[in-house]
Amino acid sequence: xxxxxxxxxxxxxxxxxxxxxxxxxxxxxxxxxxxxxxxxxxxxxxxxxxxxxxxxxxxxxxxxxxxxxxxxxxxxxxxxxxxxxxxxxxxxxxxxxxxxxxxxxxxxxxxxxxxxxxxxxxxxxxxxxxxxxxxxxxxxxxxxxxxxxxxxxxxxxxxxxxxxxxxxxxxxxxxxxxxxxxxxxxxxxxxxxxxxxxxxxxxxxxxxxxxxxxxxxxxxxxxxxxxxxxxxxxxxxxxxxxxxxxxxxxxxxxxxxxxxxxxxxxxxxxxxxxxxxxxxxxxxxxxxxxxxxxxxxxxxxxxxxxxxxxxxxxxxxxxxxxxxxxxxxxxxxxxxxxxxxxxxxxxxxxxxxxxxx
Ligand code: SF4
Numbered sequence: 062x063x064x065x066x067x068x069x070x071x072x073x074x075x076x077x078x079x080x081x082x083x084x085x086x087x088x089x090x091x092x093x094x095x096x097x098x099x100x101x102x103x104x105x106x107x108x109x110x111x112x113x114x115x116x117x118x119x120x121x122x123x124x125x126x127x128x129x130x131x132x133x134x135x136x137x138x139x140x141x142x143x144x145x146x147x148x149x150x151x152x153x154x155x156x157x158x159x160x161x162x163x164x165x166x167x168x169x170x171x172x173x174x175x176x177x178x179x180x181x182x183x184x185x186x187x188x189x190x191x192x193x194x195x196x197x198x199x200x201x202x203x204x205x206x207x208x209x210x211x212x213x214x215x216x217x218x219x220x221x222x223x224x225x226x227x228x229x230x231x232x233x234x235x236x237x238x239x240x241x242x243x244x245x246x247x248x249x250x251x252x253x254x255x256x257x258x259x260x261x262x263x264x265x266x267x268x269x270x271x272x273x274x275x276x277x278x279x280x281x282x283x284x285x286x287x288x289x290x291x292x293x294x295x296x297x298x299x300x301x302x303x304x305x306x307x308x309x310x311x312x313x314x315x316x317x318x319x320x321x322x323x324x325x326x327x328x329x330x331x332x333x334x335x336x337x338x339x340x341x342x343x344x345x346x347x348x349x350x351x352x353x354x355x356x357x358x359x360x361x362x363x364x365x366x367x368x369x370x371x372x373x374x375x376x377x378x379x380x381x382x383x384x385x386x387x388x389x390x391x392x393x394x395x396x397x398x399x400x401x402x403x404x405x406x407x408x409x410x411x412x413x414x415x416x417x418x
Contacts, residue, residue: 063192064119065093065199068228069235079114089115090237094195097202120145124196129204130394137391140200144169144193148186150216152197154206155390162210165197167226168217173251173290177277177321177350177362180216189217191228198239210245214273218290219248220256227267234268243268249317251275254294254302264310273315273346274303278325279333287325296337303341313342320373321350322365331376338382345384347374351392364389 067075073086088106092098101107101115127149128141138154153164171178172185197215201208211233213219219226230246232238248270250256260272276299278284284291294302303314316338320326338345350364365373370386377384 062119063123063190063196064089064115064121065123065192065195065232066190068191068231069237075118079111081111085111087237090232090235094199094232094235094238095240097199122196122199123190123193124150124200126200130391132391132394134393135390137394138201138204138206139391139394140197142197142200144189150189150193150197152200152215153391154201154204154208156206160209161201161206162212163198163201163206163208164212164215165194165229166215166217167194167213167219167222171217172221173218173288175251175275175277175288175290176360177287177319188222188225191225191232194225194229195232195239198233208239209241210247211241212247212249212273214247214249218251218253218256220250220253220260223256223259227263230267230270243270247271247273247315249273249275251288251290252294252299253290254298257302257306261306261309264312269312271315272306272312273317274299275319276316276334277319279330279337283325283330287321300337300341303343307342313344315344315346317346317348319348319350320365320370322363322369324362326365326369326373328372328376331373332380335377335380335382339380343383345377345382347377347384347386349386349388351389 064072069086069090072089073083076083076085085107089104092104098104100121101112104112123145124142126140127143130139132138136156140152140154142150142152144150148169150166150169152166155162155164166189168188169186170183171180174181198208198211213226226248230248233241233246234243246268248260250272252274257272275288276284278287279296281291281295284296307314318325318334334345347370349370350362374384374386
């Protein structure tokens with residue numbers, strides 16, 4: 062078992078079973094998450110006997126780095142990581158001047174099959190454990206990235222693996238863990254209402270994390286086409302769940318909206334989106350579709366022209382819907398969800414892009 066699968070409390074219980082004092086749990090956490098120890102033997106304030114015991118019962122890391130790509134455009138990094146059972150996931154690190162955001166995977170593959178997403182096209186394999194989620198941050202820290210913000214927006218649907226995601230969140234937030242504040246941690250969902258309700262129910266026991274919903278279409282006809290999950294949880298139900306969540310937690314929600322040319326990015330779509338979100342305490346993130354088009358069932362998607370993007374944003378501004386426009390990062394390194402792994406598998410693990418280890 063990966064030692065990072067244990068919460069601070071669980072580690073304390075394991076230590077108690079070995080007749081070790083409770084404070085050792087914090088010491089071990091600090092070695093794992095703050096001092097980036099690479100081995101139990103580095104934990105020099107523990108006795109040799111305890112280090113031996115830890116070595117016998119736990120593995121130290123659950124992921125192997127298969128490939129690291131660095132964008133020549135914006136320094137975004139993408140890691141292809143291999144699990145102990147030889148499955149593949151990816152992690153994206155986005156360094157900015159004043160912060161460093163990591164985008165974490167939560168599952169191997171995804172069962173929801175959104176038509177614009179490479180992860181969905183590969184189907185679902187299994188949930189990641191809390192340790193595998195945390196090891197993605199450990200990997201980024203190996204490359205000297207001081208991660209300040211965490212978004213659960215990589216491969217997989219976080220609400221479909223919520224227990225492990227929330228366990229990881231506790232360690233990410235813990236002062237003895239990565240020590241990242243709740244408001245810098247965002248859980249996203251494609252609209253799994255059961256998960257939103259569950260998160261709402263346990264919210265008071267958590268750090269004040271942010272919720273983000275990938276909306277991408279303002280009505281059922283279009284959303285059914287882009288995101289099959291909408292057939293199970295239609296737009297009206299999703300909006301009601303959002304209102305309930307905001308009322309119960311007193312937090313706002315961010316709605317993600319990927320702008321795709323000739324599909325969901327007309328002025329009419331923007332007006333429909335503004336109608337849908339009217340009165341909801343929210344923020345909209347407009348994301349320009351990563352121009353590396355992904356085809357599914359004969360469809361190829363592209364980013365809209367700049368004029369259409371600005372028009373869309375203008376409608377939301379005029380309708381007083383708070384919104385920001387974000388360009389896709391890492392365009393030269395397949396940084397959108399699932400793209401790198403799909404490409405590696407397709408190309409027999411060969412790539413012509415800039416690679417460094
Ligand atoms: S966008 Fe998210 S929910 Fe949709 S298929 Fe991709 S990983 Fe799954």
